[in-house]
Amino acid sequence: xxQVSHLSYRIGTKQLLSDVSLEAQMxxxxxxxxxxxxxxxxxxxxxxxxxxxxxxxxxxxxxxxNSFSAMQMxxxxxVLSQQQQLSLPFVCEELVLMGRxxxxxxxxxxxxxxxxxxAMQQTDTQHLKGRTYQTLSGGEQQRVQLARVLAQITxxxxxxxxxxxxATPKYLFLDEPITGLDLLHQYHTLDLARRLAQKxxxxxxxLHDLNLAAQYADHxxxxxxxxxxxxxxxxxxxxxxxxxxxxxxxxxxxQHPELGCPFIVNVRRQACATSxxxxxxxx
Amino acid sequence: MKxxxxxxxxxxxxxxxxxxxVCIGAxxxxxxxxxxxxxxxxxxxxxxxxxxxxxxxxxIRLPRVLLGVLVGASLAVAGASMQGLFRNPLxxxxxxxxxxxxxxxxxxMIVLEIKVFTALSGLLGFYALSVFAFGGAVITTLTxxxxxxxxxxxxxxxxxLAGIAINALAxxxxxxxxxxxxxxxxxxxxxxxxxxxxxxxxxSVAAVAPFMLLxxxxxxxxxxxxxxxxxxxxxxxxxxxxxxxxxxxVILWATxxxxxxxxxxxxxxxxxxxxxHLLRLFAxxxxxLILPASVLLGAAVLTASDLISRTAVAPSELPIGIITAMLGxxxxxxxxxxxxxxxxxx
Numbered sequence: 001x002x003q004v005s006h007l008s009y010r011i012g013t014k015q016l017l018s019d020v021s022l023e024a025q026m027x028x029x030x031x032x033x034x035x036x037x038x039x040x041x042x043x044x045x046x047x048x049x050x051x052x053x054x055x056x057x058x059x060x061x062x063x064x065x066n067s068f069s070a071m072q073m074x075x076x077x078x079v080l081s082q083q084q085q086l087s088l089p090f091v092c093e094e095l096v097l098m099g100r101x102x103x104x105x106x107x108x109x110x111x112x113x114x115x116x117x118x119a120m121q122q123t124d125t126q127h128l129k130g131r132t133y134q135t136l137s138g139g140e141q142q143r144v145q146l147a148r149v150l151a152q153i154t155x156x157x158x159x160x161x162x163x164x165x166x167a168t169p170k171y172l173f174l175d176e177p178i179t180g181l182d183l184l185h186q187y188h189t190l191d192l193a194r195r196l197a198q199k200x201x202x203x204x205x206x207l208h209d210l211n212l213a214a215q216y217a218d219h220x221x222x223x224x225x226x227x228x229x230x231x232x233x234x235x236x237x238x239x240x241x242x243x244x245x246x247x248x249x250x251x252x253x254x255q256h257p258e259l260g261c262p263f264i265v266n267v268r269r270q271a272c273a274t275s276x277x278x279x280x281x282x283x
Numbered sequence: 284m285k286x287x288x289x290x291x292x293x294x295x296x297x298x299x300x301x302x303x304x305v306c307i308g309a310x311x312x313x314x315x316x317x318x319x320x321x322x323x324x325x326x327x328x329x330x331x332x333x334x335x336x337x338x339x340x341x342x343i344r345l346p347r348v349l350l351g352v353l354v355g356a357s358l359a360v361a362g363a364s365m366q367g368l369f370r371n372p373l374x375x376x377x378x379x380x381x382x383x384x385x386x387x388x389x390x391x392m393i394v395l396e397i398k399v400f401t402a403l404s405g406l407l408g409f410y411a412l413s414v415f416a417f418g419g420a421v422i423t424t425l426t427x428x429x430x431x432x433x434x435x436x437x438x439x440x441x442x443x444l445a446g447i448a449i450n451a452l453a454x455x456x457x458x459x460x461x462x463x464x465x466x467x468x469x470x471x472x473x474x475x476x477x478x479x480x481x482x483x484x485x486x487s488v489a490a491v492a493p494f495m496l497l498x499x500x501x502x503x504x505x506x507x508x509x510x511x512x513x514x515x516x517x518x519x520x521x522x523x524x525x526x527x528x529x530x531x532x533v534i535l536w537a538t539x540x541x542x543x544x545x546x547x548x549x550x551x552x553x554x555x556x557x558x559x560h561l562l563r564l565f566a567x568x569x570x571x572l573i574l575p576a577s578v579l580l581g582a583a584v585l586t587a588s589d590l591i592s593r594t595a596v597a598p599s600e601l602p603i604g605i606i607t608a609m610l611g612x613x614x615x616x617x618x619x620x621x622x623x624x625x626x627x628x629x
Contacts, residue, residue, distance in 0.1 A: 098514065
């Protein structure tokens with residue numbers, strides 16, 4: 001479990017996060033949503049120790065974030081970042097193998113190789129194994145990176161029994177994991193993240209698509225200008241008021257026919273929005 | 284395995300080049316004579332070769348070839364790891380001022396002939412120029428590294444910019460000194476600036492060997508970390524790599540390798556940039572393969588270039604820097620064009 005309390009972060013005079021407190025449970029998919037520049041990526045970067053802890057505290061399963069060594073961290077936490085440019089011509093299999101680097105010295109063991117295969121299979125990238133990363137499309141690159149991230153925190157027992165709950169705490173951070181993916185692979189990626197959460201992983205993702213966030217996440221955190229505006233289940237957080245407050249748009253909400261989660265059906269024009277109050281249709 | 288194949292081919296190539304290099308020259312040695320000379324040294328009988336051949340082999344050729352192997356390997360492995368560190372296939376140890384600093388200090392010593400230097404020469408003899416050039420390399424690299432530090436982190440883009448600025452400054456100062464040099468000094472500056480293995484002796488090989496072998500052993504040990512760094516600094520840190528210490532180590536070892544080689548053989552361009560690049564075209568980017576392969580191919584190419592430099596216009600000698608650039612550039616361009624063609628036809 002990740003516990004964040006009274007976290008603030010600033011660069012120069014710009015306050016990027018102010019007094020953020022939140023929890024992300026093990027076995028839950030937590031989605032962070034908010035407008036551009038709301039501090040979503042900053043929050044993720046502080047959790048990943050990319051940015052130093054300036055104010056407030058962060059605990060990973062009860063221990064302070066800074067009490068872990070870089071290696072301990074690398075063995076239990078993987079991060080999929082947004083920009084994935086590479087200037088050297090790595091073959092995809094080598095790239096995915098890099099995810100295993102925290103687990104072996106010198107040469108990879110057969111287990112490491114098997115986990116690389118498993119991760120590529122999970123992300124539907126097996127056919128790209130021998131390809132040079134630069135020759136792939138943006139979406140394919142994204143999936144190969146996801147395979148690397150997955151390989152980093154998968155262990156042998158998970159390969160043998162993919163449904164079994166995991167034994168040690170593991171954390172997966174995804175920064176806009178579905179940007180640039182086609183529809184099938186968007187679902188595929190989010191399904192995968194959800195399955196990992198059901199197995200006991202603590203999954204935290206920054207998402208832009210509110211509908212997908214509501215469908216897949218167990219827990220939503222809405223940020224605006226570095227502050228937490230709302231946190232809770234999608235039903236609690238995705239209200240017309242909150243969406244208006246955070247994104248500045250008036251929306252209509254429906255209930256998803258199968259999942260029961262709230263669903264944005266259309267964005268009203270500003271002119272009508274002033275006269276008509278928000279309402280929930282259906283459900 | 285592809286990796287084992289590439290490494291074995293390169294080892295065979297290096298051995299072939301070394302054997303050719305020790306045999307070809309003003310005094311020719313045949314393969315059979317070479318065997319006889321070597322077996323005589325290890326207790327065989329003194330037959331099948333001329334004493335002159337033996338002397339040429341042990342005193343002139345072998346140390347020179349070994350120096351070529353060491354210098355070529357150092358330049359190439361330093362280039363490959365710098366490219367890994369800067370995450371840019373165009374980076375070169377020259378970029379962060381190693382060669383420019385070494386050159387500047389050497390020219391200062393040649394031209395100014397100040398008392399301190401003559402005293403130093405008295406103390407260090409033959410090595411004074413080399414030691415001084417090495418000092419220059421270390422000082423410029425440290426300056427560039429310091430300049431690029433912001434908030435405790437060395438920013439790679441700033442490092443490149445600082446390197447360009449320091450290179451320009453060192454180049455201008457070198458130019459100024461060259462302008463004021465006498466004719467005799469000028470000859471020695473030119474010859475030194477274009478590189479030569481002419482100064483090779485067992486003493487010079489022994490003096491530089493430790494400073495070249497250490498980086499050759501240390502840099503390939505960083506290959507996993509350099510691979511991870513290719514993903515980006517943050518990504519490497521997520522994989523548990525201490526990026527700060529990695530940067531320091533690569534810069535230390537690369538400066539040591541290049542500084543030493545500039546100090547002993549002058550500035551030799553092209554090897555550090557092109558050898559790793561060439562290898563990546565065939566072998567991909569994995570540093571676990573590229574770094575050891577660079578050691579082997581760099582050594583082979585520089586030894587071959589030196590063979591050409593001392594035989595092409597015999598009995599005179601061409602500076603080796605001219606050979607590496609003149610033969611290497613067209614070859615490199617040919618590879619680039621071929622590769623471009625291949626990439627567009629996929």
